[in-house]
Amino acid sequence: MQFNELRNKIVDELSTVGHRQVLLAVAGIIGVHFVWAWLKWFGLRVKNAGKRKRKREERQKMIDIVRNSHVQSETYAEAVKYGKHKHHLSEETIDSITNLPTKALLGQLKSGQLLAVDVLHAFQHKALECDKDLNFISTPIVEAEAAAQTCDAAVKKGPLHGLPVSIKESIGVKGYDCTLGCANWIDRPWEEDSVVVKVLKRQGAIPFMKTNVPQTLVSTGVCSNPIYGLTKNPHDVTRATGGSSGGEGSAVAAGASIVGLGTDVGSSIRVPCAFCGVYGLKPSWDRISNKGNHPQMSGNKHLQFCVGPMGRDVDSLVVIMKALLCPDMFELDSYIPPIPFRDEIYEGLRPLRIGYYWNDGGGDAMPAVQRAVQLAKSVLEKKGHLLLPWTPPDVQTKAFEYFHRIALADQLEETLLLSYGDKRDTCIAHHIFLKIPYFIRSVLAVLVKPVDGLMSKFLYASKPFSSLYEWFSYGKEADAWKAEFQTAWQSQGLDAVICPTTSCTALPLGDMADSVGIERFSWLFNLLNYPTGIIPVTKVTADDEEKLKQYKPNSKYEKVVKRGCEGSEGLPVTVQCATLPFQEELCLRIMKELEQGLVKMEN
Numbered sequence: 048m049q050f051n052e053l054r055n056k057i058v059d060e061l062s063t064v065g066h067r068q069v070l071l072a073v074a075g076i077i078g079v080h081f082v083w084a085w086l087k088w089f090g091l092r093v094k095n096a097g098k099r100k101r102k103r104e105e106r107q108k109m110i111d112i113v114r115n116s117h118v119q120s121e122t123y124a125e126a127v128k129y130g131k132h133k134h135h136l137s138e139e140t141i142d143s144i145t146n147l148p149t150k151a152l153l154g155q156l157k158s159g160q161l162l163a164v165d166v167l168h169a170f171q172h173k174a175l176e177c178d179k180d181l182n183f184i185s186t187p188i189v190e191a192e193a194a195a196q197t198c199d200a201a202v203k204k205g206p207l208h209g210l211p212v213s214i215k216e217s218i219g220v221k222g223y224d225c226t227l228g229c230a231n232w233i234d235r236p237w238e239e240d241s242v243v244v245k246v247l248k249r250q251g252a253i254p255f256m257k258t259n260v261p262q263t264l265v266s267t268g269v270c271s272n273p274i275y276g277l278t279k280n281p282h283d284v285t286r287a288t289g290g291s292s293g294g295e296g297s298a299v300a301a302g303a304s305i306v307g308l309g310t311d312v313g314s315s316i317r318v319p320c321a322f323c324g325v326y327g328l329k330p331s332w333d334r335i336s337n338k339g340n341h342p343q344m345s346g347n348k349h350l351q352f353c354v355g356p357m358g359r360d361v362d363s364l365v366v367i368m369k370a371l372l373c374p375d376m377f378e379l380d381s382y383i384p385p386i387p388f389r390d391e392i393y394e395g396l397r398p399l400r401i402g403y404y405w406n407d408g409g410g411d412a413m414p415a416v417q418r419a420v421q422l423a424k425s426v427l428e429k430k431g432h433l434l435l436p437w438t439p440p441d442v443q444t445k446a447f448e449y450f451h452r453i454a455l456a457d458q459l460e461e462t463l464l465l466s467y468g469d470k471r472d473t474c475i476a477h478h479i480f481l482k483i484p485y486f487i488r489s490v491l492a493v494l495v496k497p498v499d500g501l502m503s504k505f506l507y508a509s510k511p512f513s514s515l516y517e518w519f520s521y522g523k524e525a526d527a528w529k530a531e532f533q534t535a536w537q538s539q540g541l542d543a544v545i546c547p548t549t550s551c552t553a554l555p556l557g558d559m560a561d562s563v564g565i566e567r568f569s570w571l572f573n574l575l576n577y578p579t580g581i582i583p584v585t586k587v588t589a590d591d592e593e594k595l596k597q598y599k600p601n602s603k604y605e606k607v608v609k610r611g612c613e614g615s616e617g618l619p620v621t622v623q624c625a626t627l628p629f630q631e632e633l634c635l636r637i638m639k640e641l642e643q644g645l646v647k648m649e650n
């Protein structure tokens with residue numbers, strides 16, 4: 048039969064069928080499609096629930112293996128019975144080891160005064176004990192035991208000889224999943240260590256646990272996911288740790304880890320440092336390799352991943368940076384510029400010009416945070432530096448839009464896909480807003496503006512790009528703005544700025560800590576790609592609490608944050624120090640001077 052004949056026959060046949068039947072057939076096909084999609088989604092949800100349960104059981108088994116490999120939390124006799132007991136450390140020894148400053152601990156490990164296995168056991172013990180209340184471990188790394196033994200037997204000692212380090216869940220460790228709290232990534236163990244883990248191991252460090260993250264990594268308030276649950280703040284378990292490196296923040300603050308690795312695309316190292324009161328460094332893009340980590344959000348070249356250290360003191364950040372910035376890392380990832388750690392900058396004595404602010408154009412930070420910036424200013428002045436009041440230009444206008452539009456360029460599609468067919472944690476519930484067509488969002492933006500200016504700005508800034516041409520042009524515009532910002536910075540002759548990390552201290556868990564905008568003072572330095580360090584400088588005082596009562600919020604966001612700061616006496620308050628790109632050593636120098644000045648003031 049010829050093609051034309053066949054076509055005519057089909058047309059004739061169809062013309063005998065009524066419109067109703069055609070409509071019914073189309074509706075049927077669509078219905079079957081939806082039912083099929085729903086069944087697939089439902090099947091995935093059921094499967095994922097099973098995977099999560101199994102993963103939690105696996106985690107408990109790993110914890111038991113570590114617990115039974117030494118004697119700390121079980122009885123000595125029991126550990127001997129298991130035949131795995133190697134050392135028995137008293138509680139005093141555990142405390143004395145885990146309380147040592149990083150430099151002293153490394154010194155004692157290198158001199159042989161302390162064995163790597165003892166140090167490992169001390170930190171494992173502390174971590175397992177603290178984890179019962181805080182839940183920061185996503186999984187212990189059981190190979191740490193053998194690594195510590197090898198370390199003790201080694202003749203050649205690396206710069207991090209025997210130093211136990213914790214690793215954020217999203218960072219690749221051979222044999223372990225990087226789930227980001229999403230069941231879809233369970234049972235996909237990494238085939239090799241990421242570059243940073245390889246380098247740390249080669250330098251003698253012992254990765255001993257992976258730490259918890261918020262589901263998908265896109266939450267700066269609460270650190271929670273449906274696999275491992277909620278991580279709590281050691282300073283107050285009713286308050287959030289911040290995210291996404293919240294497991295690291297909690298572990299370091301509890302004294303269960305001396306130093307660890309976090310990551311930061313939009314404040315993820317710095318908010319947990321601020322809420323948990325620990326030190327941290329977000330380096331410039333490409334100073335430290337991100338190769339071999341979970342690829343979430345790494346396709347957006349206008350906003351890149353930074354891997355950085357979080358630790359107990361400035362020295363812990365410095366030892367990690369020095370160890371990572373070595374020929375091994377430059378060889379394993381040839382996209383990293385081979386710039387070793389520059390001691391001459393870190394140890395420099397030149398007096399610096401440092402700008403400071405606690406209002407970036409979006410309102411004053413809370414009183415305790417303002418006082419922290421003032422305190423840092425006076426300490427640095429005593430060190431001989433010139434401190435100048437400076438308001439960075441366009442932060443709440445142009446920069447706000449650039450950062451958020453670029454960060455949300457894919458409308459969080461990649462993020463939403465990660466948790467497709469999975470239970471969604473409340474900390475990322477608001478992501479679903481991005482599924483509403485932009486036209487409706489822009490109408491909402493107009494409607495909510497009188498009551499919630501920040502939400503309105505968010506809604507506007509979530510505008511998708513209509514073409515690649517628009518995306519490229521927008522990138523150029525953002526780059527031009529960054530150049531203007533640099534000119535404004537250099538016209539003041541600034542070497543650095545100090546400012547709040549967040550406008551508040553750790554917020555209560557729940558809706559409050561999930562509220563958008565917590566990263567208000569920190570995302571700017573992701574957009575600019577400036578290295579930024581966090582230093583705990585003080586604690587909230589009764590006087591700060593009194594001043595909080597007088598604080599006049601100018602927006603709904605400030606009202607929420609003010610309420611969240613009530614009753615926060617004793618919580619840590621940090622400041623942020625930023626320098627120009629690739630000036631990590633200068634940033635660390637200022638942090639070190641501030642740390643020393645604060646210690647001197649206390650004594």
Ligand SMILES: CCCCCCCC/C=C\CCCCCCCC(=O)NCC(=O)O
Nearest residue numbers: 264266291310311312313314315454480505
């Ligand atoms: C009203 C619209 C609701 C939109 C909800 C969007 C909420 C997200 C806001 C900005 C997204 C920017 C990305 C921020 C990533 C922050 C955490 C981070 O740094 N993660 C990466 C990491 O862990 O390394």
